[in-house]
Amino acid sequence: MLIPLLLLSLGGRSLARLYESVADLPDLEYDFLVVGGGAAGNVVANRLTENPKFSVLLLEAGTSNLEISIVPLLVENLLSGPNQFEWNYSTTAQTGLDNRTITYPRARILGGCTAHNGMVYTRGSAEDYDRWASITGDSGWSWDGVLPYFFKNERWVPPAGNHDTRGQFNPAVHSTHGINFVSLSGSRWPVFENQVIQTTRELPEEFPFNLDFNSGEPLGVGWFQSTIGGGERSSSARTYLGPEFIQRPNLHVLLDAQVSKLVGPKTKSGIVSFEGVEFKQGGTLFNASAKNEIILSAGPIGTPTILMNSGIGDKHKLSALDIPTVLDLPSVGQNATDHPMIFASWSVNSTQTIDNIQDNTTLFNEAFAEWNKSHTGPFTNVPVTHILFTRVDANSTVFENVTDPAAGPETPHIEIYLSTGNGPLPEHFITFGLLMLTPTSRGSITLASNNPFDPPLVDPGLLASPVDLALSREAVAKAYRFVQAPVWKDYIIAPTTDLGTLTTDELDVFIQTTASSSGHIVGTAAMSARDASYGVVNPDLLVKGASGLRIIDASIMPMIPTAHTQAGTYAIAERGADLVKGRWV
Numbered sequence: 131m132l133i134p135l136l137l138l139s140l141g142g143r144s145l146a147r148l149y150e151s152v153a154d155l156p157d158l159e160y161d162f163l164v165v166g167g168g169a170a171g172n173v174v175a176n177r178l179t180e181n182p183k184f185s186v187l188l189l190e191a192g193t194s195n196l197e198i199s200i201v202p203l204l205v206e207n208l209l210s211g212p213n214q215f216e217w218n219y220s221t222t223a224q225t226g227l228d229n230r231t232i233t234y235p236r237a238r239i240l241g242g243c244t245a246h247n248g249m250v251y252t253r254g255s256a257e258d259y260d261r262w263a264s265i266t267g268d269s270g271w272s273w274d275g276v277l278p279y280f281f282k283n284e285r286w287v288p289p290a291g292n293h294d295t296r297g298q299f300n301p302a303v304h305s306t307h308g309i310n311f312v313s314l315s316g317s318r319w320p321v322f323e324n325q326v327i328q329t330t331r332e333l334p335e336e337f338p339f340n341l342d343f344n345s346g347e348p349l350g351v352g353w354f355q356s357t358i359g360g361g362e363r364s365s366s367a368r369t370y371l372g373p374e375f376i377q378r379p380n381l382h383v384l385l386d387a388q389v390s391k392l393v394g395p396k397t398k399s400g401i402v403s404f405e406g407v408e409f410k411q412g413g414t415l416f417n418a419s420a421k422n423e424i425i426l427s428a429g430p431i432g433t434p435t436i437l438m439n440s441g442i443g444d445k446h447k448l449s450a451l452d453i454p455t456v457l458d459l460p461s462v463g464q465n466a467t468d469h470p471m472i473f474a475s476w477s478v479n480s481t482q483t484i485d486n487i488q489d490n491t492t493l494f495n496e497a498f499a500e501w502n503k504s505h506t507g508p509f510t511n512v513p514v515t516h517i518l519f520t521r522v523d524a525n526s527t528v529f530e531n532v533t534d535p536a537a538g539p540e541t542p543h544i545e546i547y548l549s550t551g552n553g554p555l556p557e558h559f560i561t562f563g564l565l566m567l568t569p570t571s572r573g574s575i576t577l578a579s580n581n582p583f584d585p586p587l588v589d590p591g592l593l594a595s596p597v598d599l600a601l602s603r604e605a606v607a608k609a610y611r612f613v614q615a616p617v618w619k620d621y622i623i624a625p626t627t628d629l630g631t632l633t634t635d636e637l638d639v640f641i642q643t644t645a646s647s648s649g650h651i652v653g654t655a656a657m658s659a660r661d662a663s664y665g666v667v668n669p670d671l672l673v674k675g676a677s678g679l680r681i682i683d684a685s686i687m688p689m690i691p692t693a694h695t696q697a698g699t700y701a702i703a704e705r706g707a708d709l710v711k712g713r714w715v
């Protein structure tokens with residue numbers, strides 16, 4: 131059930147140093163400009179202003195509304211179509227998706243996608259990060275290198291309702307001293323939870339229990355972890371820009387400020403630098419300038435767009451749009467990578483699913499009132515209980531002619547998140563979300579015109595490569611094998627669509643006509659080794675061939691991790707902020 135956005139007014143809190151108008155801003159010259167107040171930008175703004183000598187202006191295109199998405203179950207509110215907190219992107223026709231154009235959610239609000247995402251907290255495999263280190267030649271990006279930054283970000287707290295969590299996670303791989311809340315789910319589904327745990331006992335070889343998938347070794351079935359604290363969404367806006375930080379006199383946050391481009395390019399000894407950025411508020415253009423650095427944190431779509439608008443990109447593509455090239459970097463906007471997602475669902479012989487609550491106004495209102503009163507119950511999370519991370523079978527022919535794209539043998543190819551719901555009463559359903567975690571397809575972000583306020587062309591290249599499609603078929607096979615454990619026999623009534631009996635061709639059609647994006651686009655301003663012939667930033671996140679210009683957000687990931695991407699982005703931002711502070715001591 132969708133609640134109209136306006137009804138979700140739960141009592142606003144206004145914050146002192148959030149500026150809605152340029153006219154109120156005390157200054158337009160700062161030590162650092164941070165562009166984009168999303169997952170990464172808010173971390174950077176927070177950490178730099180720990181040093182009282184640094185002044186920081188954070189420019190965010192969207193507005194601030196800290197309350198709009200704090201009720202975890204109501205995540206669909208901001209994702210169900212165009213709304214004022216969205217960029218409202220659609221993709222180009224996706225050849226791997228039966229030529230469909232799909233909507234491509236991206237938040238335009240303080241907090242960025244952490245204010246509307248699914249709150250899933252997964253880091254990926256240690257091998258994912260060790261591969262980053264080997265690609266970049268910087269051991270700081272290895273698992274051991276980034277783990278302290280996961281810990282700086284994470285504040286592990288008890289789940290809503292405070293149930294006994296022994297045996298559901300490994301405290302040794304979590305931190306209780308970070309800033310963004312992470313917890314096990316407070317939304318309990320004992321019957322379904324038992325189905326899943328019993329499967330790990332009945333089929334332990336293929337589906338072993340994993341005490342904690344965030345240990346660097348994700349394979350197996352583990353309890354769901356979320357960026358939720360006390361039953362509320364923990365976005366980067368509510369935590370990194372929380373009351374104790376936003377009061378810092380050296381931190382200014384300007385809302386409704388869309389940056390178009392970098393201004394004042396200068397070239398000295400072949401190295402480019404910029405004076406500042408141009409941005410628009412209420413139809414008027416303004417400039418802000420940076421004494422030390424400009425840090426782009428506008429996300430994997432916004433960041434390459436700003437670079438190309440500024441003349442940083444492939445010189446041939448730029449000149450085709452009459453944009454003068456300032457820095458020829460053909461990798462800008464290229465190598466976009468995302469995780470395609472499909473669903474498998476079954477009707478079940480159990481009334482203990484979210485359908486009861488989603489589809490029954492009385493029960494919905496009761497559960498909402500419970501959340502409102504005590505922050506407990508089914509509104510404290512989405513109805514996911516566990517995640518399975520798994521690899522294709524060793525004897526599979528999928529990799530007969532191609533190299534296994536996984537970073538190593540402990541890295542999954544497939545994620546299946548296990549959820550109750552979502553179908554119409556009087557039946558009850560369970561749904562598995564199937565993510566293909568090791569895509570070989572690549573897409574791009576390119577400019578549609580030389581008007582910097584035109585939306586860019588978004589091509590995530592979903593399922594463009596045949597091996598990605600084959601891996602998606604393997605994901606379906608895994609899901610069906612999971613529910614072949616004896617425990618499901620009297621529980622499952624029937625699949626919503628019987629994917630188990632389809633021919634390969636029929637299954638391909640199902641996948642191509644139903645797959646969507648998981649929102650995990652990365653890699654559009656990728657990091658590479660200092661001497662690489664491709665890439666956009668060096669391992670210190672400075673743009674190649676530029677000085678005073680850094681990129682700190684999900685764009686810089688050199689390969690997509692086998693995880694939902696916010697945790698990795700937070701780690702990049704924490705380390706990135708340290709690199710900046712180290713440069714300007």
Ligand SMILES: Cc1cc2nc3c(=O)[nH]c(=O)nc-3n(C[C@H](O)[C@H](O)[C@H](O)COP(=O)(O)OP(=O)(O)OC[C@H]3O[C@@H](n4cnc5c(N)ncnc54)[C@H](O)[C@@H]3O)c2cc1C
Pocket residue numbers: 165166167168169170171189190191192209235236237238239240241242243244246247248249250251252387388389390427428429430432433436648649650651683684685693694695696697699
């Ligand atoms: C629908 C959806 C669901 C997701 N679910 C999960 C999940 O459950 N778990 C998970 O780990 N990850 C999830 N993700 C991914 C995760 O949220 C992102 O990887 C992460 O937020 C990326 O952080 P970022 O800082 O790079 O960009 P963002 O968080 O997108 O932040 C970029 C910010 O920059 C602003 N901006 C952009 N352009 C400009 C400009 N020109 N001027 C000024 N400001 C600008 C934007 O408005 C935004 O606030 C999801 C993503 C989506 C879209």
Ligand SMILES: *[C@@H]1O[C@H](CO)[C@@H](O)[C@H](O)[C@H]1NC(C)=O
Pocket residue numbers: 212213214215216217218238
């Ligand atoms: C997205 O659509 C909503 C609703 O139509 C609109 O209010 C909002 O301004 C749009 N966002 C952008 C960036 O155009």
Ligand SMILES: *[C@@H]1O[C@H](CO)[C@@H](O)[C@H](O)[C@H]1NC(C)=O
Pocket residue numbers: 225228229
């Ligand atoms: C998709 O479009 C391309 C180019 O227009 C075309 O060659 C191809 O046949 C189309 N594929 C499908 C499945 O319609």
Ligand SMILES: *[C@@H]1O[C@H](CO)[C@@H](O)[C@H](O)[C@H]1NC(C)=O
Pocket residue numbers: 393394405408415416417
């Ligand atoms: C911003 O700075 C650039 C370069 O100095 C200048 O050309 C432009 O006119 C300025 N724009 C505004 C709105 O001041």
Ligand SMILES: *[C@@H]1O[C@H](CO)[C@@H](O)[C@H](O)[C@H]1NC(C)=O
Pocket residue numbers: 460461462464465664665
């Ligand atoms: C894309 O990434 C690969 C490495 O994964 C690299 O070899 C290639 O040059 C990159 N392409 C561009 C255009 O940057």
Ligand SMILES: *[C@@H]1O[C@H](CO)[C@@H](O)[C@H](O)[C@H]1NC(C)=O
Pocket residue numbers: 479620623
């Ligand atoms: C559901 O389970 C009960 C026993 O718990 C059984 O009597 C009933 O037949 C089952 N219903 C279906 C549709 O399988």
Ligand SMILES: *[C@@H]1O[C@H](CO)[C@@H](O)[C@H](O)[C@H]1NC(C)=O
Pocket residue numbers: 490491492493555
């Ligand atoms: C909704 O739930 C209430 C309380 O359990 C129940 O009395 C009512 O019949 C349900 N309504 C529907 C349409 O299922």
Ligand SMILES: *[C@@H]1O[C@H](CO)[C@@H](O)[C@H](O)[C@H]1NC(C)=O
Pocket residue numbers: 498499502503
């Ligand atoms: C939440 O509680 C407040 C009072 O504390 C009340 O005004 C509001 O209507 C409640 N909202 C919901 C959705 O129950």
Ligand SMILES: *[C@@H]1O[C@H](CO)[C@@H](O)[C@H](O)[C@H]1NC(C)=O
Pocket residue numbers: 523525526
């Ligand atoms: C692969 O091995 C599994 C057992 O591990 C077996 O069930 C399956 O039939 C085998 N598949 C092929 C294609 O040989």
Ligand SMILES: *[C@@H]1O[C@H](CO)[C@@H](O)[C@H](O)[C@H]1NC(C)=O
Pocket residue numbers: 527528529530531
């Ligand atoms: C691998 O290539 C061979 C020879 O072209 C082909 O017969 C086989 O089907 C291919 N395997 C896969 C999984 O595509």
